[in-house]
Structures are given as C-alpha cells and as structure tokens.
Amino acid sequence: MKLLILILSIITISCGDSNKKAPKKITQKNTTIIQQNDSVIDWKEIKTKLHIKTPNYLIQIDNKKIQLPFNVSLKYSKKTYQGNYTFNWKLCDLIIDSYLSNYNVYGFEDNIPYKGFFGDEGKLHIVKTNDSTAVSIEKFEKLHSENYTKIYYKDNESIIYRTNTNQIAVLYFKYNKKEKAYFIYYKENNSHGYKYNPSKEELIDIAIVQLRMAKNFNKKKTETDLLNWEKYKNSLHSIDRKVFINIFKSILSSTDTIHKDTAFTPYIEGNYSLISLFNIGEEGKAIWTAINDTPKNTKINSKEPFNSSLLRQMSSVITLSNENLFEVELEDFKIEFKDESTIILKRDYETESIYKVFKKIVINKKEFLIFSPGIVTNITNSREMAYFYMSLFKNYDDL
Known part of the structure; x- marks a missing residue:
C-alpha cells in the first residue's frame, strides 16, 4: 500500500535571543487595533462574534470529549496515519514533535465545502508537558515577531494575525492542569483553492469562526435551541x-x-x-x-x-x-x-x-x-x- 505522508511545515520557530528585533508597535484605543499602512479592525466586533452561542455537539477523542460546531467534523488523528505523520514546531518554549510520545493531533473539516472541496479546518495539537508557562501571548509577540506583520486580535490565550507570507493565521492555546497538556489549535487561511479571490475581510471572518470553535473545545456543552x-x-x-x-x-x-x-x-x-x-x-x-x-x-x-x-x-x-x-x-x-x-x-x-x-x-x-x-x-x-x-x-x- 502506498504510504500517505503528510508533512506539515508551519513556521518552525526558534525561541531566539534577547537581541532579536522587537515586534512592530501595536496600540489599542477604544477597543480598536491601529497599525500603520493597514485598515482598522474593530476588536469589539471580533469579541462579539467570538461570544456567539453556536449549536455544538460532542465527539470523543482519546479519553475525553470536546465540542465541535454543528457543521464541523473530525477528519483524522495521529493514529489515522499509522506513524506516517510528521510535524515539528517550536512554539515559544514548547517543543512540538510528532515523533515524541507526548504528542497527538486531530484535524477537522467543514461539512460545507466553501472552497469547492472539503478542506482542512485546522488542527488541534495536544502536547503533554509539566511546563504550564511554556506558551504565552507575550512570548509569542517577543520571540516570533519575524513571523507576523499585523495582529488583528489577541487575548491571553489566542491571537489572529497576518503572517509574513500574507496568510491570516489563528493560534489558540490552553494549558489543561488536570491532563498536564497544552491544547493548541492552529490554522492559516489564504486564497488558494478558491474560484475567486476572497477579500482580507472574508479571510478574517473565517479566522474568527475558527477561533470561536477552538475556544469552545473544552467548555461544558449547553443546550441550544435547535429551532433558532x-x-x-x-x-x-x-x-x-x-x-x-x-x-x-x-x-x-x-x-x-x-x-x-x-x-x-x-x-x-x-x-x-x-x-x-x-x-x-x-x-x-x-x-x-x-x-x-x-x-x-x-x-x-x-x-x-x-x-x-x-x-x-x-x-x-x-x-x-x-x-x-x-x-x-x-x-x-x-x-x-x-x-x-x-x-x-x-x-x-x-x-x-x-x-x-x-x-x-x-x-x-x-x-x-x-x-x-x-x-x-x-x-x-x-x-x-x-x-x-x-x-x-x-x-x-x-x-
């Protein structure tokens, strides 16, 4: 059987030294991020979208259940590839390596093929570690400044930003003290695969919906009016x-x-x-x-x-x-x-x-x-x- 090898190379990043170039200055005023040579993005509008109560359902991964939006399904896990999966990423002080026993991954897809196919809707990386401070927004901004050109939204566990390759990226991380593991969601959005060229605003809208999904992974499921x-x-x-x-x-x-x-x-x-x-x-x-x-x-x-x-x-x-x-x-x-x-x-x-x-x-x-x-x-x-x-x-x- 022909082996299917999935090689993902997402910004392999070194944590760097203190002489690294400082990130671009970002100021916040009246819930709005303002950055030179780019449009103004309203944080308040993004927060409103992130707090929308969506109809979710539960799926089983390993020994726990997570929530997914009604239109998203589990596509694969590390076990699906039977060892033919390679992923390496140094995120702040956290080493993520698919060859290590402390790692697992789950990929998702949108059941509405908005690109003309059922595409990748990002991945949840679960990394077991005792270091609950390995990843933070402050570290990301300081150590990975060469990988982003603009931040559209951030809070203490997530960030939406434009990469240096002009993609709209979503990063979410949460340390689970009970399981002693980081839950890390990452997705880059670009115009590849579309029959038309989506606007930056449309890609940001997709990123917001993806971040909302990630923030709800481990929340307690609440009953939703399915007729609403x-x-x-x-x-x-x-x-x-x-x-x-x-x-x-x-x-x-x-x-x-x-x-x-x-x-x-x-x-x-x-x-x-x-x-x-x-x-x-x-x-x-x-x-x-x-x-x-x-x-x-x-x-x-x-x-x-x-x-x-x-x-x-x-x-x-x-x-x-x-x-x-x-x-x-x-x-x-x-x-x-x-x-x-x-x-x-x-x-x-x-x-x-x-x-x-x-x-x-x-x-x-x-x-x-x-x-x-x-x-x-x-x-x-x-x-x-x-x-x-x-x-x-x-x-x-x-x-």
Whole structure:
C-alpha cells in the first residue's frame, strides 16, 4: 500500500535571543487595533462574534470529549496515519514533535465545502508537558515577531494575525492542569483553492469562526435551541453563507423547468450536491404520505410506496450505490422530528447516527420537496446539522 505522508511545515520557530528585533508597535484605543499602512479592525466586533452561542455537539477523542460546531467534523488523528505523520514546531518554549510520545493531533473539516472541496479546518495539537508557562501571548509577540506583520486580535490565550507570507493565521492555546497538556489549535487561511479571490475581510471572518470553535473545545456543552435560525445563521462565516446563497439562486432560477416527480440538484463548485428537490407529483405525494404516516421514534416499515422511478432518482443523488437506498434501507430509519411540512429521519449505527431532512416548500406557486444530504460524502452525521438544514429550508431567503 502506498504510504500517505503528510508533512506539515508551519513556521518552525526558534525561541531566539534577547537581541532579536522587537515586534512592530501595536496600540489599542477604544477597543480598536491601529497599525500603520493597514485598515482598522474593530476588536469589539471580533469579541462579539467570538461570544456567539453556536449549536455544538460532542465527539470523543482519546479519553475525553470536546465540542465541535454543528457543521464541523473530525477528519483524522495521529493514529489515522499509522506513524506516517510528521510535524515539528517550536512554539515559544514548547517543543512540538510528532515523533515524541507526548504528542497527538486531530484535524477537522467543514461539512460545507466553501472552497469547492472539503478542506482542512485546522488542527488541534495536544502536547503533554509539566511546563504550564511554556506558551504565552507575550512570548509569542517577543520571540516570533519575524513571523507576523499585523495582529488583528489577541487575548491571553489566542491571537489572529497576518503572517509574513500574507496568510491570516489563528493560534489558540490552553494549558489543561488536570491532563498536564497544552491544547493548541492552529490554522492559516489564504486564497488558494478558491474560484475567486476572497477579500482580507472574508479571510478574517473565517479566522474568527475558527477561533470561536477552538475556544469552545473544552467548555461544558449547553443546550441550544435547535429551532433558532438566528443562532445557525450567525454561526456561519460569510463564505459558508455564500455557498447556500448560490444554491438557492440556482433553485429559484430553475423552478419553471423542473417537471413533476423529477429530481433537480444544483451542483456547487467541486461538483458537490448539498441539497436536492423535486416538483411534487403523484409519486412525490405517495412518498411523503408513507413517511409522514409513521409515528415519531418509530422505524419506517412500509416499502410499497417506495418502488418508483422518483425514488431511484433520489437514490442516485443520495447514495453512490447502485441499489435503491429507500427500498433497501429506509426501514432502518425512524422519525426524529416531524411537523406539517418537515420530516427528519434518523438511523443509528454503533458509533454514530446519520440523518436525512425533507421539507415541503412553495416556490413560485409550485410545491416542492427539498431534501438533504445530497451526496454520501456530505453525510449529515450530527443532530445539530440536521436541524440546521431544516431551519435553512424555512429561512433560505434570510442568509
């Protein structure tokens, strides 16, 4: 088997000596950072975004659980690469070395492919050490001044800055006294991979959302109103929202060409399909009625209405298998939620649950059934993500 070697080289930094050039002067006035030859960034606005309560869910890493935003999932860990992972970074007085036994790493991805692919959303590095003072903002500013040209935001455990290679970087660190380990999140954001050139403000907005995620890793999970669209909308960065704005632009411009009981999928960059819909005809009514007649928390047990050409179209969108997903597997789903126009299906596996969301909507005086996920690689694997799609379908004109 061909080995997959991931080599990450993020600013290998020496802690330097006292003769190192001092960092550029940064002054704070009225909650605003001001720096010569650059725009003014309002700290107050950044802090407001960092304190937004987002719908989160818990995942297991090693012997503990951490929180992730509803639209982010775990991509890999050090174990995934079975030793074929290399990472070296000297951060202030902390040596981070993937070959040492005190190190582990977890990578994340956004389930909204805003770059046209499911890209890297940063990494959480866990480094065991007895030195709880190894990393600080003061040390970073003093010892790593050659690696940044501007600081957009900082507090006592995090910083958003522009690197000397013109990337917008996020650094978060927190020492866990109980585990005697540093939790370090790092991500660099740039315009590579986009079909258009994102603005600096858009990259900073992404960085703020990533920092908010990192700050919530180890916080106690609180219950969130999963029907609150404002919380979902405010959780997304501007480019995530653009993905759905473009999807619904395509839908709204195509409704007159979608025939009865014919599935339509607006593909986004990268040929992904997050959402599909069909113009409800007789087959569509039969499918909806069969699912809707099932009581909540009860498994679906009727196959008869699902032997239709429409379901075969839907299966080709939802699964990469040649089998009819609904004929073969629908009885394994149960009703998670339903009202007069919405159904959320849930299927439980040993280690996770997956969801499918359906909603009746009226566009241009025509009734459609819109549903997600669109493809198997964009599987909806959190309850919070399923309720996001339900809220999105109700509020697509409010992005």
